[in-house]
Amino acid sequence: MVESALSDSASDVFAALAELRKATRPQLAAACELSKPTVSTAVAELEALRLVERNGTAFGATGRSAAVYQLGPEAGYALAIDRGSTQVAYRVIGLDGRLLDEDHTDEPASAHAMIRTALRRRTRSGPLRAVVVAVSDVVTPTGRAGDPTIEQRIHTAVDALALPPGAPVRTENNVNCAAIAELHEGTGGSQDTFVYLQAGMAIGAGIVVNGKLIRGSNGAxxxxxxxxxxxxxxxxxxxxxxxxxxxxxxxxxxxxxxxSAEHGQVPESAHALFDLAEQDHSLAKVLVAEHAREIGKLAVSVCAVLDPGLLVLGGGVGGNPLLTAGIAATLAELSWPTEVVVSRLGDRATVLGATHLAREDGVRQVTLTAR
Structure with a gap:
């Protein structure tokens, strides 16, 4: 682990290299708006701490060469976990964005064993810099009193993962994580203001305004x-x-x-109902259309307050394309012009968003030792 505090310039260079993944000193100087001598000193500082290392040589058009740098073995990695009620998924990522490992289980009770195995495989990946756990509850901002029942439920869910003692762990709402993923990797990236609307076992919305996630005073x-x-x-x-x-x-x-009996076997899940609707089952089509209308009225309420211009649909039900037309039609009838699209990220949106946050936290864990 790095014990020495970094200089401001070394912190800036580290953060820039984490973003660029590989870069020469001139490229880092341009990215950080620092002089080349300052960058050279910062790189030497980081090399001494094994936070960066040399990785080859780049040659310019004039034939001049420049050393190429990447993050070093002590930069470490981050862990993202989607702690769902029926499935737990994780991703391990280097602070430079490289995916190191990922997996999931449909047995949440055994998730701790899966996570423990994943961390054992990272013994040569440096320190664990940050963990973000996505949960289905409201995550109250630090310093504010939350609902004790919800707080205890979150603590229980995180404790069940048996994370390493002392690991820097942050929790975030799962729908908020999905909205962050849409902003950086999904459909929402085409606009900096949108609402991610999740409909499945539960309902929820992630709100992004001017490229920033809106969490609210209570995190709600x-x-x-x-x-x-x-x-x-x-x-x-x-x-x-x-x-x-x-x-x-x-x-x-x-x-x-x-x-009724004339309609055949009763669907046991929402997915089964939608499958029947896709097969042109008459009652299933009616029920799905009615549900689309209901979700559409929820979307109208959201758009009446926020007028986001873009609604991204996700979740076990909301991400089904059969709903899109009905929701769009309801919005067109009752609300402002709003584009309606289905998330391209599907059920991976939450863990992808948590991964983005974990990587950010990991870089901050290294760079803020100087601040």
Whole structure:
């Protein structure tokens, strides 16, 4: 582990090299807006700490050569984990963005063994600089009092992973992670303001404005499950009643209430219902169209407040293309012009977003020792 504090210039050079992956000293000088002598001193400092190392030589058009540098063995790596209720996925990434390892399990109870094996394989990858765990709960910002029940649930979920003692761990909401992935690697990257709307077992939204994730004062921005529902005379709004209706369990309750023997076997999952709709099953098509209309009304509520211009659909149900047309039609009828697209990242969005955050945290862990 690096114990010496880095100089400001060495911190800047390290961060630039992590972004560029490989670079010469002139390239680093341009990226950091530092003089070449300052960069040379910074590189020497980083080399002494094994944070960077030489990796070949580059030759220019005039025949002059320049040493090429990359991150060294003490730069370390970062770990991202998507701690879902039915699946746990992880990615291990170098601070220069190189993917070192990834895997997943459909048995969350055994995830700790998978993670432990993954970390054993990294004994020669340097120190573990940062861990980001994506969870399905609201993550309250540091310094604010959160819901004790939620806080305990998050601690229990993270503790079950049996991460190494002393590892720098940060938690982040899973939908927020998916929105970050869309910003950097997905459809959302075409615009710097958009909403990632997830519909599956639960519902949620990740909000990106001017290229920045909006978390909110309590970390609960985008928690659309808390929208008042129903909002009609004679009925009281319930706690997360909208999620109870629009989540997959609510959809399947409506399916069972409408299904009869003449329609064949009752679908046991939302995926099975959508498969039947794709096969032109008459009732399945009607139920999917109605659900698209319901999700569309949620999208209208979101767009009425944010007017993002782009809505990216994800999640176990929301990412199904069968919903896109119905949601777009509802928005066109009731809201402002809004482009509706399906996430290209699918169910990997959360772990990809967590990976981006973990790498950022890892670089910061090294560079901020100087600050």
């Amino acid at each position: 921005a985008g928690e659309v499950a808390r929208l008042a529902y129903p909002w009609v005379d004679g009925q009281s709004a319930g706690h997360e009643a909208l999620e109870a209706r629009l989540g997959s369990p609510g959809l399947l309750r409506r399916v069972r209430a409408r299904w």
